[in-house]
Amino acid sequence: MLTGSQVLFKMLEEENVDTIFGYPGGAVLDIYHEMARHDIKHILVRHEQGAIHAADGYARASGKVGVCLVTSGPGATNTVTGIANAYMDSIPVVVLTGQVPTAMIGNDAFQEADITGITRPCTKHNFLVRHVDELGRTIKEAFHIARSGRPGPVLIDLPKDVIQAVTDEATLSYPLSFAEDVVEPIEERCAEALALIRQAKRPLILAGGGVLLGRAWGELEAFAKTINCPVTASLMGIGAFPGTEPLWLGMLGMHGTYYANMAISACDLLIAIGVRFDDRVTSKVDAFASRAKIIHVDIDPVSIDKIIKADVSIVGDCKPVLQLLSQWATNDRTFTGGEQTKAWLAEIADWKAKVPLSYCRGERIKPQYVIEKLYELTKGEAIITTEVGQNQMWTAQFYRFDKPNHFISSGGLGTMGFGLPAAIGAQVAFPDQLVVDIAGDGSIQMNIQEMATAVQYNLPVKIIVLNNGFLGMVRQWQEMFYGKNYSQTNMHYAPDFVKLAEAYGAKGLRATTPGEVVRILQEGLAAPGPVMMDFQIEPEECVYPMVKPGMPLTEMALGKPAAAQ
Amino acid sequence: MEIRENTISILVNNKPDVMARIAGTFSGRGFNIETISVNVTEDPKVSKIVLTTWGNQDTINKIEKQLNRMVDVLQVDDLTGKDSIRRELALIRVKKGEQTKELLQAIDTHRWNIVSSDDDYCVLEIPGDKGIIEEALATLKPLGMDDFTRTGTIALARRTNNK
Numbered sequence: 001m002l003t004g005s006q007v008l009f010k011m012l013e014e015e016n017v018d019t020i021f022g023y024p025g026g027a028v029l030d031i032y033h034e035m036a037r038h039d040i041k042h043i044l045v046r047h048e049q050g051a052i053h054a055a056d057g058y059a060r061a062s063g064k065v066g067v068c069l070v071t072s073g074p075g076a077t078n079t080v081t082g083i084a085n086a087y088m089d090s091i092p093v094v095v096l097t098g099q100v101p102t103a104m105i106g107n108d109a110f111q112e113a114d115i116t117g118i119t120r121p122c123t124k125h126n127f128l129v130r131h132v133d134e135l136g137r138t139i140k141e142a143f144h145i146a147r148s149g150r151p152g153p154v155l156i157d158l159p160k161d162v163i164q165a166v167t168d169e170a171t172l173s174y175p176l177s178f179a180e181d182v183v184e185p186i187e188e189r190c191a192e193a194l195a196l197i198r199q200a201k202r203p204l205i206l207a208g209g210g211v212l213l214g215r216a217w218g219e220l221e222a223f224a225k226t227i228n229c230p231v232t233a234s235l236m237g238i239g240a241f242p243g244t245e246p247l248w249l250g251m252l253g254m255h256g257t258y259y260a261n262m263a264i265s266a267c268d269l270l271i272a273i274g275v276r277f278d279d280r281v282t283s284k285v286d287a288f289a290s291r292a293k294i295i296h297v298d299i300d301p302v303s304i305d306k307i308i309k310a311d312v313s314i315v316g317d318c319k320p321v322l323q324l325l326s327q328w329a330t331n332d333r334t335f336t337g338g339e340q341t342k343a344w345l346a347e348i349a350d351w352k353a354k355v356p357l358s359y360c361r362g363e364r365i366k367p368q369y370v371i372e373k374l375y376e377l378t379k380g381e382a383i384i385t386t387e388v389g390q391n392q393m394w395t396a397q398f399y400r401f402d403k404p405n406h407f408i409s410s411g412g413l414g415t416m417g418f419g420l421p422a423a424i425g426a427q428v429a430f431p432d433q434l435v436v437d438i439a440g441d442g443s444i445q446m447n448i449q450e451m452a453t454a455v456q457y458n459l460p461v462k463i464i465v466l467n468n469g470f471l472g473m474v475r476q477w478q479e480m481f482y483g484k485n486y487s488q489t490n491m492h493y494a495p496d497f498v499k500l501a502e503a504y505g506a507k508g509l510r511a512t513t514p515g516e517v518v519r520i521l522q523e524g525l526a527a528p529g530p531v532m533m534d535f536q537i538e539p540e541e542c543v544y545p546m547v548k549p550g551m552p553l554t555e556m557a558l559g560k561p562a563a564a565q
Numbered sequence: 566m567e568i569r570e571n572t573i574s575i576l577v578n579n580k581p582d583v584m585a586r587i588a589g590t591f592s593g594r595g596f597n598i599e600t601i602s603v604n605v606t607e608d609p610k611v612s613k614i615v616l617t618t619w620g621n622q623d624t625i626n627k628i629e630k631q632l633n634r635m636v637d638v639l640q641v642d643d644l645t646g647k648d649s650i651r652r653e654l655a656l657i658r659v660k661k662g663e664q665t666k667e668l669l670q671a672i673d674t675h676r677w678n679i680v681s682s683d684d685d686y687c688v689l690e691i692p693g694d695k696g697i698i699e700e701a702l703a704t705l706k707p708l709g710m711d712d713f714t715r716t717g718t719i720a721l722a723r724r725t726n727n728k
Contacts, residue, residue: 117585120582125636301633306627
């Protein structure tokens with residue numbers, strides 16, 4: 001006979017879970033009591049939001065299912081933002097929440113929350129386990145749901161009496177049959193796609209998060225090179241194609257590169273893989289890729305024809321689709337020598353030369369410069385997490401990612417405060433790799449308490465605060481659209497980040513002039529343990545290019561209006 | 566694209582939160598539920614939900630995809646067209662009074678079923694498609710109709726589709 005707690009750990013071991021990010025509480029006392037008898041690593045955070053973001057960052061970096069454990073009531077509700085974040089970006093995490101005993105559910109008990117009700121719209125699925133006999137099966141099903149098809153967060157609500165009750169081991173051993181997702185054959189659709197690709201003179205590949213989730217970066221690179229097709233990506237697709245390759249055009253969309261936005265507007269064939277055509281990518285939908293036929297590959301039928309109508313849609317896992325297309329294209333003479341796309345690539349090279357990503361040096365430190373230097377000093381090999389806003393956009397623009405799953409950023413929900421706990425999660429997944437969180441002074445304060453977590457476990461995450469004393473991206477919009485009415489975006493009341501880091505037991509460094517940037521970066525990156533580097537940057541720097549809301553991608557602001565400079 | 570009333574039949578696992586999930590998805594995605602009906606099937610672990618919703622074909626495609634994505638949804642069928650039968654049931658209470666003579670005539674003409682009758686009230690049971698129900702309600706309104714309850718639309722395909 002096993003208790004519910006014992007069942008939980010047995011099932012976690014079966015799922016090869018070696019790490020849990022969590023925070024104890026009354027409802028989960030029995031789980032924590034049992035935990036001590038198992039080999040599993042537990043990272044104690046300082047806020048449950050830190051636990052879910054860390055599990056999320058762990059999952060994004062490693063490809064495994066992230067697991068977090070929190071107590072009932074406020075413990076559970078504190079994870080809602082992180083769950084919604086994982087849901088928007090399709091990240092596989094399993095969230096274990098304590099719950100009051102089954103007899104008390106619905107009575108407004110102490111630390112009770114209807115977390116399954118609250119998270120129903122933002123989980124891929126969730127469960128309330130009402131009897132210990134169901135527990136083993138539920139956990140197994142939860143992991144399957146989290147990682148299969150289009151991944152997503154799954155929550156399991158665990159009432160205290162269920163965890164304490166005993167069950168026979170037999171309840172764990174009956175075979176679980178999952179209604180297999182119907183896999184549609186892809187050959188016919190791939191043939192249609194290839195027919196379009198053969199005719200295209202100006203093809204463009206748009207890679208999204210789905211390529212990374214499908215672990216198909218190798219297949220993507222092979223395919224793109226076989227057909228000599230340039231590649232761009234949404235924010236979530238960064239890293240799906242090597243950033244130093246000549247075919248790479250950088251990210252497209254609202255803050256995409258000039259040449260990526262021009263290319264997508266001029267292409268005659270758009271091969272979209274693992275993207276969902278979010279509004280940051282498309283801007284004005286009617287004007288998006290208006291000259292192109294569209295091939296859309298996605299594992300989730302919901303994304304197909306939701307916003308952009310596809311000429312050829314392929315519902316399926318992008319890995320086998322890319323493998324098949326590559327295989328056929330390799331033997332197809334149309335693509336030999338790259339003659340077909342030569343003129344197109346020259347046109348794009350022209351755009352690249354005409355309007356490269358740029359910024360102006362000045363007396364103050366420029367954030368783009370910090371990122372460029374970071375890129376050089378880390379040889380482009382660090383795992384980089386970001387917060388949200390300007391810090392995120394500059395990172396996406398100025399750090400080139402050659403490796404997949406090295407750029408970890410909250411895309412769909414755009415959650416400030418994600419970067420630090422996500423960096424912790426990534427560091428736990430890869431203890432020997434350099435992990436850097438690029439933050440703004442606003443974002444870093446949202447989950448600053450996780451500095452204690454980094455110090456406790458000696459997770460040597462390096463935090464770069466691009467400190468402009470503002471809520472940067474909002475200030476930029478106020479500058480561009482609200483006549484510089486900086487309403488409530490002034491963040492000058494901020495802590496001394498160096499003293500704050502030191503108060504937590506971490507190292508703190510500061511750079512105030514451009515001349516200090518490289519030295520501080522070198523010192524910070526080389527120092528053992530967690531480090532916070534405060535770079536005091538130009539306060540009113542803006543992210544360019546920018547496509548204003550509702551405009552077609554071809555209409556980009558490339559810099560501040562002349563008078564303002 | 567033409568906007569019309571669509572009838573969707575959904576087979577689901579008979580679990581406590583399935584209705585909540587479906588209702589939540591409809592409201593969260595901006596789809597409406599005009600009517601809804603649910604009951605068990607031959608297999609007590611499987612329930613059938615039939616609901617009606619307004620939309621064009623594009624909307625219906627989106628709804629079907631959202632439903633198919635749910636873990637507890639087993640099958641989704643569009644039962645809008647001529648290949649299906651759709652029915653509702655209405656219970657209508659009528660207060661007897663000045664119009665009783667016309668009321669009784671109407672009941673007689675339409676052959677409506679009286680399921681309850683006393684000195685003051687009678688309750689009629691009227692099955693039919695939506696048109697028949699609405700016509701009945703319109704007829705009874707001036708004849709002393711007091712209150713009514715309508716079921717959601719239920720539907721069944723005339724023949725089995727071999728999937």
